[in-house]
Amino acid sequence: MAKLEQLEQLVELAKLAKLVGRRPMPGLADIQLLVLQPTPFCNLNCTYCYLPDRSLKAQMTPETLTAVGRSIVASPFFREDSTVVWHAGEPLVLPPDWYADAIAQLEAASGRKIKRQSFQTNATLIDNNWITYFRKPGVSVGVSLDGPAFLNDQWRVGRGGQGTYDKAMDGIARLRFENIPFHIIAVVSAASLAHPEEIADALVATGAYSIGLNVEEIEGINTSSSLLGKITVSQYSDFLIRFVDRVETHQNPPRLRELDQLMQVLKTRPDRTPRRNQENTAGAIISVVVGGEISTFSPELLGTPAPDHGGFSFGNVHGLRDLGQIYFDSQFLRTLRQISAGITACQKSCAHFDLCGGGAPANKLGEHGRFDVAETAHCRLSIKTSFDALLSRIEATAPVGE
Numbered sequence: 001m002a003k004l005e006q007l008e009q010l011v012e013l014a015k016l017a018k019l020v021g022r023r024p025m026p027g028l029a030d031i032q033l034l035v036l037q038p039t040p041f042c043n044l045n046c047t048y049c050y051l052p053d054r055s056l057k058a059q060m061t062p063e064t065l066t067a068v069g070r071s072i073v074a075s076p077f078f079r080e081d082s083t084v085v086w087h088a089g090e091p092l093v094l095p096p097d098w099y100a101d102a103i104a105q106l107e108a109a110s111g112r113k114i115k116r117q118s119f120q121t122n123a124t125l126i127d128n129n130w131i132t133y134f135r136k137p138g139v140s141v142g143v144s145l146d147g148p149a150f151l152n153d154q155w156r157v158g159r160g161g162q163g164t165y166d167k168a169m170d171g172i173a174r175l176r177f178e179n180i181p182f183h184i185i186a187v188v189s190a191a192s193l194a195h196p197e198e199i200a201d202a203l204v205a206t207g208a209y210s211i212g213l214n215v216e217e218i219e220g221i222n223t224s225s226s227l228l229g230k231i232t233v234s235q236y237s238d239f240l241i242r243f244v245d246r247v248e249t250h251q252n253p254p255r256l257r258e259l260d261q262l263m264q265v266l267k268t269r270p271d272r273t274p275r276r277n278q279e280n281t282a283g284a285i286i287s288v289v290v291g292g293e294i295s296t297f298s299p300e301l302l303g304t305p306a307p308d309h310g311g312f313s314f315g316n317v318h319g320l321r322d323l324g325q326i327y328f329d330s331q332f333l334r335t336l337r338q339i340s341a342g343i344t345a346c347q348k349s350c351a352h353f354d355l356c357g358g359g360a361p362a363n364k365l366g367e368h369g370r371f372d373v374a375e376t377a378h379c380r381l382s383i384k385t386s387f388d389a390l391l392s393r394i395e396a397t398a399p400v401g402e
Contacts, residue, residue, distance in 0.1 A: 028327060029276075029284040030079045034072060035299045036060065037088035037289045038102070044090065044122050044164055047155045048187060050220025050300050050362075054089060064292045065102050067317035069109025072294075075323040077283060083116040083140075088289065088299065092125040096133035120144065120185070122156070123171030124164055131178045141182040143172060145206065147199035151192060169206075176207045183210040184254075190216075190226035193239045200246035204254060211247070212257030213240075215382045218366035220300045228367070228377035236381045237389040244393065262390050265355050277357035280339050282327070292317040294326055297339060298362035306365065309335070335361075341372035349374050356383045 038060050040053040072078060084106070086099065103114055119134075120142040134141055145168055146152040153163025175182050184203050192199060203211050215236075216225045227236075240258070247253050278284040279298040287299040293313040295302040301312040312335060314326040326332055343358030356379060363378040364371050 028077070029281045031072070031075075031077050031082045031283060031286050032278055033083055033085050033285045033299075034068075034078065035085045035087050035285060035287040036068065037287075038086055038091055038094050038098070040089045040290055041093055042090040042122075043093055043124065043159065045157055045159050045161075047157070048189070048216050048222050048225070050217070050222045050304075051088060052221045052303050052305070058290045059094065059098075060102070060290045062101075062105055064288075064290075064317060065105040066109040067292060067320065068288055069106040071317050071320040072286060072288070072323050073106050073110035073112065073114065077286075077323050078110075078112075080115060083118050084114055085118045085120070087120050088287075088303075090122055090125070091119050092121050092130060096129050099133065114138075116140070118142065121171075122164065122168060123175070124167035126171035126174050128174075131174060131180060134175075134180045135178075141175065141180060142185055143168070143175075143182050143206070143208070144185050144187075145172070145203065146186050146189075147192065147195065148202040151195060151199065154191060155187065155189060172206050181209050183212065183257075184208040185212050185214055187214050187216055188227065188239070190231060193231065193235055196239045196242035197246045200243050201250075204247055204250045208254050210255040210257060210260075213243070213382075215378060217363060217378055219298075219362040220304050220366070223366070225377075227381065231381075233380065233385050236385050240386055240389050241393055244390065258386050259390060261355070262387060262394075265387075277360065279360040279362065280343055280358050282332075282336055283323075286323070288317060294320070296326070296332070297335065298360050300362040301365070304362070304365065308369065309365075335371070338371035342374065345372065345374040350384075352379075352384050352387055355387050359383075 039056075039058060040051060041057045042049070042051070042054040045054070084103075091099075099117075103117065106114055116138045118140045121144070123143045123145070133139065144156070145165075146156055149163060149165035152165045152168070156164050156168075158164055172182075174180075184206055186199065186203060216227050218225050218228060244256060244259070247256060276284070282296055285296060285299055287295045287302045289302055293302060294315050294317055295312050296314065297312070304312065306312065310331055312331070314329040314332040314335075320326070339361050342361070342364055346356075346358040347353045359374075359376060359379050361371050363376045364373055367376045367378065
């Protein structure tokens with residue numbers, strides 16, 4: 001290691017040593033999301049999935065859960081409003097009793113209650129036992145569905161290549177019948193662009209209280225996208241406006257995540273408060289995979305093949321005394337410096353910085369192979385184009401004089 005790099009690392013360590021021993025910690029965020037991978041296995045085989053090991057049926061062990069509770073949940077970084085997110089595989093392939101035991105193990109090891117947990121599911125495995133679990137206080141549910149069957153089943157397929165729409169809708173019907181609130185996340189691919197009205201109608205018909213659109217991303221092991229770099233800004237803008245217009249023709253339409261984000265930014269604009277990005281803020285998201293390896297920043301980074309970066313595991317909960325240790329890991333410090341340089345580049349060059357706070361590291365790595373860059377094709381569509389299109393729509397429909 002060059003002497004200059006050694007000196008820079010010592011400076012970073014000195015700064016972090018002061019922060020870790022102080023409450024509140026201005027440089028390290030409290031945990032907003034603790035993403036735990038109960039199993040990497042998924043019963044689906046979606047074509048755009050970023051997960052590398054979704055055929056493995058390993059399960060997070062009681063020993064690992066105990067270590068998570070002791071080193072992370074017990075940490076002062078974990079707060080009353082922190083959410084445990086069961087993700088990075090299809091969580092419902094494990095039974096509800098597994099999660100009841102897992103929460104009990106986390107609470108016993110940490111000596112504190114976990115008040116919030118969240119499941120993002122493909123909905124194909126929802127049964128009466130899951131309905132009972134979803135009724136527990138503090139449990140929230142998100143469903144992944146990409147629109148009507150003819151679109152959804154192009155990408156969201158089972159292990160045999162069969163479509164999954166019908167099974168997903170069976171699960172959604174159970175949620176609706178039992179009055180379990182849920183939100184929808186839909187991935188937008190190139191084939192989606194010609195069908196904004198059909199997608200809007202299909203997603204509204206699910207009864208979800210909120211809908212969010214994710215453009216198909218290059219991240220993890222998904223190294224290409226049918227959208228990014230292949231369509232124009234005007235094409236995506238037209239799709240988005242037509243989608244929103246159609247949603248709002250429905251009686252009691254659901255909330256739209258993109259509109260919510262826009263309104264939040266407009267509210268903070270007078271005091272120029274930038275929106276913090278969970279994915280590029282150290283500690284805001286903590287991810288632990290099935291074997292106990294731990295990371296922060298974008299959850300997709302943990303497990304992403306990145307030989308030029310040395311990987312993004314900053315330790316393992318087995319043997320970890322407390323969460324603060326990961327912030328002294330040399331790989332964490334290198335990653336932090338590069339991500340910080342990318343945030344600075346965004347702030348200097350982008351008029352939309354207040355909206356996204358500097359972009360997601362996983363997207364920068366996926367598209368550019370590095371973090372210290374500014375714009376990605378992903379942010380050009382999902383942030384810049386979405387913001388500009390929706391803002392123009394609001395201005396065009398506002399009553400004269402407002």
